[in-house]
Amino acid sequence: MKDEAIIKGRGAQRNVHNRFFELSHEQRNDFLEYCQKEGELADKNKTLYLPVFPKTIVNKVTSPDVGMAFSMNMYQGCEHGCIYCYARNSHEYWGYSAGLDFERRILVKKEAPKLLEAFLKKKSWKANTIVMSGNTDCYQPAEKKFELTRECLQVFLKYKHPVGIITKNALILRDLDILKALAKDNLIAVNISITSLSEETRRILEPRTATIKKRLETVKILSENGIPVKVMMAPIIPSINSHEILPLAKKVSELGALSIAHTIVRLNGAIGEIFTDWIHKTLPDRADKVLHQIEDCHGGTLNESRFGKRMRGEGKIAEQINMMVALARQKYFKNKAMPRLNCELHEQYKDEQLKLF
Template sequence: MNSKTIIKGRGAQLNVPNRFFQLSHELRDDFLEYCQKEDEDFDKNKTLYLEVFPKTIVNKVESPDVGMMYSMNMYQGCEHGCVYCYARNSHEFWGYSAGLDFERRILVKKDAPKLLEALLKKKSWKANTIVMSGNTDCYQPAEQQFKITRQCLEVFLKYKHPVGIITKNALILRDLDILKELAQHQLVGVNVSITTLSEETRRILEPRTASIKKRLETIRVLTEHGIPVNVMLAPIIPSINSHEILPMAKAVSEAGALSIAHTIVRLNGAIGEIFSDWIKKTMPDRADKVLHQIESCHGGSLNDSRFGIRMRGDGEIAKQINNLVKLARQKYFKGKAMPKLNTTLHEPCKDGQLKLF
């Protein structure tokens, strides 16, 4: 593909058909060729923010191997554009494509703080860590404008309720004041996602995320202020970042991380087509090799829905990856561990203030 037809700053390079729709449209090669000859943009590549009005904001996680019980997402879709993102498929439920729409049609839930507060005040609610975000990044670029994540953190602090955070954006440091207060009561744990130490790889794999330098600095700053950090080395992609496991583990440990977790990439649903199209355009010399190695980790398929296996994979390559992560833990995280969050402070605070008796 000619470089002029590469959509810069995006992970996905196409809008795959929504599986729930009978009709779809496609960009024909002759149209793209015409645009190129006429020096016209075939795609304006703009991000749209669309407000939605959900009735609830906290979801119970039914999957037995995700590692969280409750999650909440202030935004649906994510401008970070990570091409491998498992959350892409969820955009189809909203009537959009898992491809470019996922990165350019961001659904904004401005009522999230009110919905969260209503839940935490319920007499029937028992404190259990709620993770922001189980699906899309709560500190993606939209957060700079809407500040919904910050408002939700204020609610968690008000009601002394434990919260987990998953992000790959240095914007989290904006809320250091609230995070420090939560950490004083052992009410927050942060998970920073790092998939590579190579800026070249990051730019094409995760085009609108914070640089690796900024992410490592984020870990350092959070740690210096007593905020516990786990690092998600996820996903590990054979022949793209699998050779970086030990260097990444060493770097994040030196930055102050207390632990690491990992998954092996799986390309369920529309993500298989999105990723395959992307790698053939961005890494044509190794595209077939990478795709075949991913398949070898999941029983010969790009996708994998087997509970207990899908996150870690099987086969020789998966075994090598899992063994390297095990070695990394032994080498760089011996004696370290993430603290358990405090669930005992919330009950007396359901009216918004701590009771003395």
Template sequence: MNPKTTIKGRGAQINVPNRFFELSHEIRDDFLEFCRKEGEVSDKNKTHYLEVFPKTIVNKLTSPDVGMLYSMNPYQGCEHGCVYCYARNSHEFWGYSAGLDFERRILVKKDAPELLEALLQKKSWQAHPIVMSGNTDCYQPAENEFEITRKCLSVFLKYKHPVAIITKNALILRDLDILKALAKDNLIGVNVSITTLSEDTRRILEPRTATTKRRLDTVRELSNSGIPVNVMLAPIIPSINSHEILHLAKLASDHGASSIAHTIVRLNGAIGSLFTDWIKKTMPDRAEKVLHQIESCHGGHLNDSRYGARMHGEGQIAKQIHDLVRLAKRKYFKDKGMPKLNTELYKQYKNGQLELF
């Protein structure tokens, strides 16, 4: 990778046009030349937090591929900057680009705890596990400032309602007190995403995430605190991290994880062009090989929206990946697994424990 040709600390290296807009914005060479001559910076590469005011915070999911029924996201956009992230496409619905805008225009839902409590107080609501970070990471850097995730976890604890978390940030350990309290009643499950053991790869693939060592230490501390942890080996990208599956699985098991899961990378919507631009700039020596291998997992295309195939792929390379994961589970996670979350307590606490009398 040539650091002079890449934007430091960002995954995406460009802003792709928003598919919903007729007009697009581009930085022209003559503007860049003007900035050079004037000694000005053409792009300050700053993150901006923008407050938004949604009417609801919990989303019902209908996809058969995602393994969850309800999710909530305190933030839209994610400063972690994972270049492969499927959530990038959703930023276009807010009027932004799935590229750099996704990492630098973070939408903040400060009223998420109040919206969540209003939902849990509804007579019609029945307890189902709600997944925090179904789209964007609830422990991304913005959480350091706003603490929305911590406030939402307090609401879940108040109502004894089951919640699951997906993250790749060690910041989750800040809330260990609440997580331990939830775990006492089997109300919490954590999914920690660990993509690669190579720090050189992590820095360019997911630049503002916690290091792999910190994530493994997080798995150990959560597990030692009685909080069940599933490690997500996701996504598996052929010829980038596919050779690390067994080693990643062993380390996950050694650090106390209860299980592992995986997906194969898919580059839907704007992500295909973003990833192609990124890999040609960061890994030019293997760019075509990686792109062709991803295509071989998805019927000859980078994009794959087919239910049942888009997350797990098809073809010989996908089969090899699945076989390695099955072997890893059999070798390192035999007779282990994540517990089913408790949905029985919520009814008693829904109306201030009135149901008890």
């Protein structure tokens, strides 16, 4: 396919059918021909921010292999456009496609800070780390406009409650003042996602994310300010970034990261179709090789839903990747570890004032 046919600045190259809908939408050739004759764009490729009003904001995580107990998401959908993102499937529950809609129809929960405060003040709630964001990135471009993540961090600080962050955006440094205040009481842990040291790989895999240089700088700055950082090498994709495990681990360790984590890519639900379409358009010379190697990691399929297997895979390729990560930990993180966050302070701040007895 010619390069001009690729939708610039997006991961997915089309919308795919929503499995919950009986009807589907498609662009007909006669419509595209009409637009061309009239000098109009068939697709303006614009991002829309759509307000939604959920009744709750904190979710209990029941999956045993995710590594968190509670999560919250201020935004649904993510403009970062990471082609492999497992969260794409969740957009179907809102009535949208897991493809381009996921990147261009961003649902904004403007009441998130109020909902969080009400949750933390519940008498029945016992402090446990709440992770922003378990689904979509809390520092995606929408955060520049709405600042919901910053407001929620202020709530966590007010009530002295532990919080984790997962992001691949350097925008987190805007909130360094709050993060440092949280770190004084051991109430914050940050997970920075870095999948490659190659800017070209980053550009095609994660088109609207912060550059690799910016993300590495973010690890360094956070670490220098006493904020514990883990680097998420997730996902590792055979024949795309699987060769970078050791150099990436070495680099982030030198910059102050205390730990690394990884997953092997799995293309569950609609993501298999989206990823397959994308790789044949962007990396046609190795598309079949990559897809077959992903299948080799998951028993001959692109999808994997078995707990205990879905994150680490199985087979020779998966075994090699997992061994390489284990070697990286041993070599570069032998005497490092992420701290256990403080859950002891929140109870006395729940009523917005210190208890005397």
